[in-house]
Amino acid sequence: MLHLFSVPTISRRAGRVWYRNLVVFFRTWKVNFFPPFIDALLYLFAIGMGIGTYIKEVDDVPYINFIAPAILAISVMNSAFFECTYGSYVRMYYQKSFDAMIATPLSIEDVIAGELLWGATRSVMYVAIMLPVLVAFGVISLPLSLLALPLAFLGGLMFAGIGMCITAITPSIDSLNYPMFLFITPMMFFSGTFFPLALLPAAFQYIAVAVLPLTHIVAIMRMFTLPALSWTILLHIAWIAAVTMIFCVMSINLMKKRLIV
Amino acid sequence: MDEIIAAENLRKTYDNLTAVDGISFVVRKGEVFGFLGPNGAGKTTTMKMIACVSPRTSGVLRVFGQDPAQQPAEIKHRLGVVPQETNLDPDFTSFGNLVTYSGYFDIPAHTAEKKADELLEFVQLQEKRNVEVEKLSGGMKRRLILARALVNSPDLLILDEPTIGLDPQARHLIWEKLKTLQAQGNTIVLTTHYLDEAARLCDRLVIMDHGKILVEGSPSDLVKQHVGEEIVEVEKSAEVLACLTERSIPHEMTGDTVQIATDSSREIVKILLESCQPKKMLTRPATLEDVFLKLTGRTLRE
Numbered sequence: 001m002l003h004l005f006s007v008p009t010i011s012r013r014a015g016r017v018w019y020r021n022l023v024v025f026f027r028t029w030k031v032n033f034f035p036p037f038i039d040a041l042l043y044l045f046a047i048g049m050g051i052g053t054y055i056k057e058v059d060d061v062p063y064i065n066f067i068a069p070a071i072l073a074i075s076v077m078n079s080a081f082f083e084c085t086y087g088s089y090v091r092m093y094y095q096k097s098f099d100a101m102i103a104t105p106l107s108i109e110d111v112i113a114g115e116l117l118w119g120a121t122r123s124v125m126y127v128a129i130m131l132p133v134l135v136a137f138g139v140i141s142l143p144l145s146l147l148a149l150p151l152a153f154l155g156g157l158m159f160a161g162i163g164m165c166i167t168a169i170t171p172s173i174d175s176l177n178y179p180m181f182l183f184i185t186p187m188m189f190f191s192g193t194f195f196p197l198a199l200l201p202a203a204f205q206y207i208a209v210a211v212l213p214l215t216h217i218v219a220i221m222r223m224f225t226l227p228a229l230s231w232t233i234l235l236h237i238a239w240i241a242a243v244t245m246i247f248c249v250m251s252i253n254l255m256k257k258r259l260i261v
Numbered sequence: 262m263d264e265i266i267a268a269e270n271l272r273k274t275y276d277n278l279t280a281v282d283g284i285s286f287v288v289r290k291g292e293v294f295g296f297l298g299p300n301g302a303g304k305t306t307t308m309k310m311i312a313c314v315s316p317r318t319s320g321v322l323r324v325f326g327q328d329p330a331q332q333p334a335e336i337k338h339r340l341g342v343v344p345q346e347t348n349l350d351p352d353f354t355s356f357g358n359l360v361t362y363s364g365y366f367d368i369p370a371h372t373a374e375k376k377a378d379e380l381l382e383f384v385q386l387q388e389k390r391n392v393e394v395e396k397l398s399g400g401m402k403r404r405l406i407l408a409r410a411l412v413n414s415p416d417l418l419i420l421d422e423p424t425i426g427l428d429p430q431a432r433h434l435i436w437e438k439l440k441t442l443q444a445q446g447n448t449i450v451l452t453t454h455y456l457d458e459a460a461r462l463c464d465r466l467v468i469m470d471h472g473k474i475l476v477e478g479s480p481s482d483l484v485k486q487h488v489g490e491e492i493v494e495v496e497k498s499a500e501v502l503a504c505l506t507e508r509s510i511p512h513e514m515t516g517d518t519v520q521i522a523t524d525s526s527r528e529i530v531k532i533l534l535e536s537c538q539p540k541k542m543l544t545r546p547a548t549l550e551d552v553f554l555k556l557t558g559r560t561l562r563e
Contacts, residue, residue, distance in 0.1 A: 096348035
């Protein structure tokens with residue numbers, strides 16, 4: 001099986017790749033800091049206050065409070081996935097940055113690990129900028145909602161790994177549209193985000209829990225923001241951890257196969 | 262250690278293509294060593310194997326006495342690489358590129374910044390220090406890549422077509438810088454399509470074709486050995502051809518001229534003038550290009 005699951009050796013130099021992306025992020029901070037703000041406000045006004053006027057409560061929770069964790073979870077998904085698909089593809093294919101990096105003591109494993117960590121970091125930053133907005137609107141509770149930050153890292157790493165696997169096998173940048181429309185967009189609606197999973201037919205509920213990664217992030221996020229902790233958080237975390245591990249390892253091996261010839 | 266690179270029966274095969282077909286060579290400390298050959302000869306693949314970014318299929322390869330398959334990070338720490346493709350980081354300025362790249366070598370920031378300014382001066386780009394690399398001209402980008410290859414003060418510099426696509430001014434500047442580096446005792450390995458460049462820079466070189474090394478030696482020795490001192494070029498005509506064939510003087514036809522390689526052009530010219538009625542005729546010194554075309558043929562490569 002082409003060593004798809006062999007555990008890669010990663011050095012601390014992966015941090016250099018992460019740091020490079022961080023520096024670029026702050027160099028272009030204007031385009032990076034506003035989208036999360038706008039995003040949060042759009043969701044709150046359009047869905048929370050718009051649709052929320054008709055739907056007062058879901059499961060005894062004000063509708064706007066019900067969707068607030070979903071907004072965070074969707075952002076975790078989008079920012080890491082986008083970063084490790086379009087972002088990484090541009091750096092790999094158009095900018096030849098990975099080629100330049102592996103000419104130094106960095107190995108391809110270090111480079112991809114650094115990119116994955118960076119994808120997760122993007123999620124954390126996105127959530128970190130959204131949190132104050134949601135707090136200001138009084139739709140999430142403190143201090144438990146601060147746990148959204150470590151969750152954003154874990155969830156971000158999962159979507160970074162999934163995205164990087166796709167980047168490793170995509171024939172062109174245009175083909176990246178397929179996972180966007182067939183995987184990310186449907187997940188945005190059917191993962192217990194804007195309506196409870198229980199409204200779905202039973203079969204779809206099982207599918208959502210079994211294979212849709214976003215479902216688990218939304219569930220944990222909601223436990224933090226309402227707050228409504230339950231022991232099932234452990235199952236969700238275990239699911240995310242396992243999937244993260246598998247996809248991150250696989251993405252490094254696939255990238256190695258693509259780039260080291 | 263005298264041997265910087267040692268390769269023995271080095272091979273690289275892809276699914277159904279042999280890119281490098283069992284080559285052996287040694288590059289010694291302080292020399293400029295060239296790899297010449299038509300497209301697809303295996304030069305770049307060889308460079309990539311030396312630079313530890315492409316694993317070899319078989320054979321022995323040692324760089325600084327170490328195995329690229331076993332200790333890539335240690336080897337790469339001492340290498341400076343100028344790739345064929347310009348892969349500067351478009352998200353940074355000239356200065357930012359050098360400093361960021363230094364980071365990959367674990368060079369502390371203040372050391373890296375000082376070195377970056379020195380190198381910008383070395384390649385005459387100090388005025389472009391804070392300019393985004395996208396705004397640099399092709400020649401400036403190549404110079405910046407050369408500077409980038411030097412951030413870690415490498416013991417071995419690997420250049421894959423360092424002056425590709427440059428105007429004569431920019432090429433001369435790069436040559437001048439490489440001469441300076443050579444004078445400082447650096448070991449340099451390069452590939453090039455420009456045979457005048459190879460003749461000018463290389464102490465020793467190999468000519469490769471179809472993944473094999475055809476010849477090895479210093480540029481002047483190769484010319485003497487494989488072509489001779491001079492070339493007499495005569496415009497092609499039936500009289501000239503008949504005349505040369507009659508006297509069994511070896512000659513080669515290229516387009517509408519006939520080339521005669523010789524060690525004494527006077528004699529050939531005399532014969533031609535006296536008995537062959539040549540139209541246009543010129544005598545020139547033999548070059549590496551003559552060796553190259555003689556060994557690899559004139560057929561166009563992909």
